[in-house]
Amino acid sequence: MPEIDPEAPFPEIGDGTRPPLPDAVQAMAAEVGLELRAGLPAEALKPETQRRLTEWLDRGYAGGMDYLDRAKEALVDPKAWKPWAGTILLFALPYARGSVSFRNGGRVARYAAGRDYHNLLGKRLQRLGKRMRAGGLVTQFRAVTDAGPILEREWAVSGGLGFRGKNTLLIHPRLGPWQLLGEVLVDARWQTWRASATSVDCGTCDACLEICPTGAFPQPYLLDARRCLSYLSIEHRGSIPREHRRAFGDWVFGCDLCLEVCPFGSKSEDQSQLWGQHAALHLTLEEVLSLSKADFRRLFRGSPMQRPGWAGFLRNACIVLGNLQCGEGALRKALHHAEPLVRCHAAWALAELGSMTPLQSARKTESDPEVIREIDLALDR
Numbered sequence: 001m002p003e004i005d006p007e008a009p010f011p012e013i014g015d016g017t018r019p020p021l022p023d024a025v026q027a028m029a030a031e032v033g034l035e036l037r038a039g040l041p042a043e044a045l046k047p048e049t050q051r052r053l054t055e056w057l058d059r060g061y062a063g064g065m066d067y068l069d070r071a072k073e074a075l076v077d078p079k080a081w082k083p084w085a086g087t088i089l090l091f092a093l094p095y096a097r098g099s100v101s102f103r104n105g106g107r108v109a110r111y112a113a114g115r116d117y118h119n120l121l122g123k124r125l126q127r128l129g130k131r132m133r134a135g136g137l138v139t140q141f142r143a144v145t146d147a148g149p150i151l152e153r154e155w156a157v158s159g160g161l162g163f164r165g166k167n168t169l170l171i172h173p174r175l176g177p178w179q180l181l182g183e184v185l186v187d188a189r190w191q192t193w194r195a196s197a198t199s200v201d202c203g204t205c206d207a208c209l210e211i212c213p214t215g216a217f218p219q220p221y222l223l224d225a226r227r228c229l230s231y232l233s234i235e236h237r238g239s240i241p242r243e244h245r246r247a248f249g250d251w252v253f254g255c256d257l258c259l260e261v262c263p264f265g266s267k268s269e270d271q272s273q274l275w276g277q278h279a280a281l282h283l284t285l286e287e288v289l290s291l292s293k294a295d296f297r298r299l300f301r302g303s304p305m306q307r308p309g310w311a312g313f314l315r316n317a318c319i320v321l322g323n324l325q326c327g328e329g330a331l332r333k334a335l336h337h338a339e340p341l342v343r344c345h346a347a348w349a350l351a352e353l354g355s356m357t358p359l360q361s362a363r364k365t366e367s368d369p370e371v372i373r374e375i376d377l378a379l380d381r
């Protein structure tokens, strides 16, 4: 695919009238609570970026995120997804805030502590698209927040929204890694405009690489998602590899360690007013562990924490209770949970607590081969 020069001027289209200036879109964006950060031609990504993606997928670093491989063509060229795409508009919302936990422990990645950004940012992008369409600026648009086949970070780097950090995240010189990204693809072909480029980068800093508890960075700028707690606790379906369970520490949903150590953004303004705090965080992990599927859905409604699903979240809760050396009563009950996945991790956690008697009695009645294996491994310690 051809390498594009994002600075190259676009020919005017349609009836030959002057393309709308960024100011027109910027004003509409401000009306819906967004700041337009860049607008780039919706053309194929640079060959170097495409090569990096292919290599990352080929090495298996995406883990079970097979949808990335299936969407590869669209990921590297928005026109393969939306042939009418002319321009991609880039937006970001800051989300810096203090550390967030459940009531008695169990840390949560900060982006997930409040309102679901897919909703908050997604609705604003959608509103902007509708306004642009109503104002005759575009005829087709598609708003994207994380869920579409767009390599958000690559576009954000191209748009000058920050630089690529060694932790593979977008780093803004002032906001650090604490930004959530969103895009609107439009059919109009507008002039390129971008945030002022930054000349800073990671330099000699290696803090994120050093702090990662699972060694998820085979090298700087490269993430093996299969080892990353964010992937394992949120996207991974099924059992958590035993060798990574202790590395969870008290992270029950996601992990912010390689963001927290980043010197950029350490003085970012607190955004908790904007995002709020989800009511589910008032629960204890023991209470979470006793929730029915219906109650989990009800109490976690509107939160990104729903993503691993009921059994997946309870799996994480077992691991954290084991690591925190607490919740024995709740774990004993979880050893008889309807979901084998939860029983497996309750068995592991009880062994971490040194509570072997319930394991011995569960071994006599358990029929699921995976859970039996977990109990046997736990009793074998």
Ligand code: SF4
Binding pocket: 211, 212, 213, 214, 215, 216, 217, 223, 227, 228, 229, 230, 231, 254, 255, 256, 257, 258, 259
């Ligand atoms: S999120 Fe946590 S586990 Fe994943 S790479 Fe960063 S420090 Fe490592």
Ligand code: SF4
Binding pocket: 165, 166, 167, 168, 171, 201, 202, 203, 205, 206, 207, 208, 209, 258, 261, 262, 263, 264
């Ligand atoms: S912690 Fe250091 S190396 Fe990692 S992204 Fe931030 S500046 Fe770069």
